[in-house]
Amino acid sequence: MTHNFSENIDQFSHWKSDIGKTISKFRLWLRRNDLFNEDIDARLFKLQDSLREEYLTIGFVGEFSRGKTELINSLFFAEYGQRILPSEAGRTTMCPTELFYDKKENRPYLRLLPIETRLDHTTLSEFREMPNLWTEVPLMTSSAHEMTLALHTITQTKKVSVEEAKMLGFDPTMLERNGDIEDMVDIPTWRHAIVSFPHPLLKQGLRILDTPGLNALGSEPELTLKLLPQVQAIVFLLSADTGVTASDMAVWEDYIQNIEGKNDLGLFAVLNKIDTLWDELSSRKKIDKAIKKMINTTARQLQIDPRNVLPVSAQKGLVAKVRKDKPLLVKSHIEELEHVLSTNLLENKERLLTSSLLDETKTLIHQSLQILNNKHDQLRAQETELNSLTGDNKTKISELIEDNQNALIEFQKKSLSVKPSQRLLERQTKILLSVVGSDALSTEVENTLDELVNSRTTIGLFRQMKLFFIAIRTIMTELSREAELTNKMAVSLYKKFSRDFGVELLEPKPFPIVKLNRELNEIIKRSEKLDKNVFITFIEHSVAVKRFFSGTVTDVMNFFKNSRKEMINWSQNIINPLNQQLRIHHHMIMAHREELEELRKSESNIIGKLKAVNTLLGDIESERQKALELSHALEHNRLIEQERITPDNIVPLSSASRRKI
Numbered sequence: 001m002t003h004n005f006s007e008n009i010d011q012f013s014h015w016k017s018d019i020g021k022t023i024s025k026f027r028l029w030l031r032r033n034d035l036f037n038e039d040i041d042a043r044l045f046k047l048q049d050s051l052r053e054e055y056l057t058i059g060f061v062g063e064f065s066r067g068k069t070e071l072i073n074s075l076f077f078a079e080y081g082q083r084i085l086p087s088e089a090g091r092t093t094m095c096p097t098e099l100f101y102d103k104k105e106n107r108p109y110l111r112l113l114p115i116e117t118r119l120d121h122t123t124l125s126e127f128r129e130m131p132n133l134w135t136e137v138p139l140m141t142s143s144a145h146e147m148t149l150a151l152h153t154i155t156q157t158k159k160v161s162v163e164e165a166k167m168l169g170f171d172p173t174m175l176e177r178n179g180d181i182e183d184m185v186d187i188p189t190w191r192h193a194i195v196s197f198p199h200p201l202l203k204q205g206l207r208i209l210d211t212p213g214l215n216a217l218g219s220e221p222e223l224t225l226k227l228l229p230q231v232q233a234i235v236f237l238l239s240a241d242t243g244v245t246a247s248d249m250a251v252w253e254d255y256i257q258n259i260e261g262k263n264d265l266g267l268f269a270v271l272n273k274i275d276t277l278w279d280e281l282s283s284r285k286k287i288d289k290a291i292k293k294m295i296n297t298t299a300r301q302l303q304i305d306p307r308n309v310l311p312v313s314a315q316k317g318l319v320a321k322v323r324k325d326k327p328l329l330v331k332s333h334i335e336e337l338e339h340v341l342s343t344n345l346l347e348n349k350e351r352l353l354t355s356s357l358l359d360e361t362k363t364l365i366h367q368s369l370q371i372l373n374n375k376h377d378q379l380r381a382q383e384t385e386l387n388s389l390t391g392d393n394k395t396k397i398s399e400l401i402e403d404n405q406n407a408l409i410e411f412q413k414k415s416l417s418v419k420p421s422q423r424l425l426e427r428q429t430k431i432l433l434s435v436v437g438s439d440a441l442s443t444e445v446e447n448t449l450d451e452l453v454n455s456r457t458t459i460g461l462f463r464q465m466k467l468f469f470i471a472i473r474t475i476m477t478e479l480s481r482e483a484e485l486t487n488k489m490a491v492s493l494y495k496k497f498s499r500d501f502g503v504e505l506l507e508p509k510p511f512p513i514v515k516l517n518r519e520l521n522e523i524i525k526r527s528e529k530l531d532k533n534v535f536i537t538f539i540e541h542s543v544a545v546k547r548f549f550s551g552t553v554t555d556v557m558n559f560f561k562n563s564r565k566e567m568i569n570w571s572q573n574i575i576n577p578l579n580q581q582l583r584i585h586h587h588m589i590m591a592h593r594e595e596l597e598e599l600r601k602s603e604s605n606i607i608g609k610l611k612a613v614n615t616l617l618g619d620i621e622s623e624r625q626k627a628l629e630l631s632h633a634l635e636h637n638r639l640i641e642q643e644r645i646t647p648d649n650i651v652p653l654s655s656a657s658r659r660k661i
């Protein structure tokens with residue numbers, strides 16, 4: 001049983017690479033079996049690519065000074081022998097920070113986005129694509145000291161007038177006043193930091209999101225409504241020396257308790273700084289009792305199961321790791337947290353990947369197997385024919401050639417008769433594409449963006465978005481209707497095909513309209529949340545609201561763009577196996593014809609032919625086995641072995657067993 005991050009992330013990395021190798025083997029298999037085609041190969045290549053790009057992300061959330069950054073240091077960076085990320089007492093002004101390893105650029109760096117970009121309408125995700133607008137600080141990873149210095153830039157602050165701070169979306173009551181000069185406040189210099197760092201865990205696909213507390217959460221809706229729901233685990237930090245304060249409650253209620261897509265992510269409440277309850281004069285038992293009491297109080301306040309409140313001391317955990325002090329490490333409980341977090345992270349990720357990427361690959365394998373099975377059946381029939389030939393049988397061979405000729409004519413007739421249904425489906429797919437690519441949509445998007453720029457009031461912005469969503473939902477309703485029709489057509493095409501050609505086919509996969517509807521609803525719900533929830537914490541509403549909404553419009557546009565891709569993909573998935581079946585079927589008839597012709601001209605004998613057919617049958621059987629093994633490998637190469645799933649005493653908050661409130 002593995003306990004630490006390193007082993008679990010390592011496992012994730014191996015798992016990804018194993019799956020990637022299985023897909024490579026399948027691509028070779030397709031070539032070997034004459035089932036290769038550009039479409040399928042390109043799709044498999046894309047699946048491999050997206051697998052490599054998969055990250056495991058943990059978000060650390062909570063009020064300032066709860067020890068989020070210290071916990072990250074303690075969990076991931078202890079081997080550097082010092083604090084790598086700046087963690088300080090007081091109201092630290094560190095901006096949201098993402099740590100990962102940039103495999104594309106393959107080098108360490110620190111990129112900082114100036115706070116003034118908040119005045120811009122460009123969204124954070126758009127800024128990500130524009131590295132030249134970020135300030136880059138070199139990261140000398142060979143020296144822990146140099147690195148600590150460089151990373152300290154993340155906490156830089158600057159003095160601005162209260163007015164300016166408000167413009168930038170800060171609530172001045174939540175900022176540190178500058179002592180000497182009236183009406184001047186300190187604000188963070190940077191809006192967002194991205195650190196590419198060659199740590200082994202990050203290199204293997206771990207991504208960490210460190211957030212700075214209520215103030216930044218309130219003024220960066222994109223962070224709370226978009227980035228956070230995308231992570232695989234959220235760690236909500238509390239501190240044992242303060243207990244659950246009013247602002248802790250605000251973070252919990254506003255940003256975490258009702259987070260979108262909560263069921264797909266692990267949610268953990270961590271009670272940090274338990275060392276403040278340690279007391280040299282008290283017995284271990286007494287201290288444990290005090291911690292237990294604190295856990296119960298916390299659970300009651302957050303209205304969660306006490307088993308979901310994990311006590312740690314990030315600071316002592318870090319010290320213990322640096323000094324290799326085992327008793328202190330045990331006392332800090334950091335390893336328990338590590339185990340629960342990393343196991344849960346893998347579970348969530350595996351579930352997600354299995355339902356998407358792995359399922360698609362498995363379907364492709366099964367479709368190819370089906371074709372091979374049909375080929376096998378045809379070959380068997382030919383074998384029976386050949387077996388019926390004995391002695392002098394020139395007349396019999398001529399008859400068989402005639403049969404073969406008839407089979408070819410029959411085949412061509414059936415191919416023609418299946419064409420209209422195939423074309424009908426293709427036409428229907430075009431209709432689907434036109435629904436989402438419609439002019440109505442682009443006009444709607446343009447108008448909305450225009451209105452967003454011109455609107456003078458926040459109320460106006462919300463009204464415009466409401467209208468936009470109504471229009472989008474109308475398009476989606478039409479799409480659902482057309483998709484239903486398309487699915488019916490696909491089913492009847494498959495039925496006709498398998499009846500006409502006497503072949504078995506897998507059920508055609510229905511067009512994933514339910515999934516698309518859910519995705520769109522998530523985008524819309526995110527935006528509607530802004531209305532009810534985050535909105536009230538804004539000081540300078542319009543800029544942030546405008547920025548967020550234009551981000552939503554972009555999301556909707558991207559959603560439709562992806563839907564179009566998905567449609568093309570889907571329709572290829574439906575048509576491809578049929579075309580392959582036809583090709584193989586035709587090929588088999590022609591090859592058999594050649595055989596018979598050779599027999600007639602006595603260029604070969606029956607024994608030799610039968611032998612050849614037998615060898616072919618054997619080859620097909622062994623290739624069938626290989627494909628089955630590949631499918632089996634995808635099925636059984638589990639990221640998490642069943643017995644390793646979260647121990648009984650710890651139930652992730654997001655599981656079904658969460659206590660109903």
Ligand SMILES: Nc1nc2c(ncn2[C@@H]2O[C@H](COP(=O)(O)OP(=O)(O)O)[C@@H](O)[C@H]2O)c(=O)[nH]1
Nearest residue numbers: 065066067068069070087088089273313314315
């Ligand atoms: N006693 C104690 N102090 C801690 C612990 N973790 C963090 N701190 C201190 O709390 C302060 C804030 O920590 P920091 O990581 O910057 O908090 P953040 O704002 O949540 O990221 C720093 O002075 C840390 O040294 C802990 O486990 N025990």
Ligand SMILES: [Mg+2]
Nearest residue numbers: 068069092094
């Ligand atoms: Mg911090």
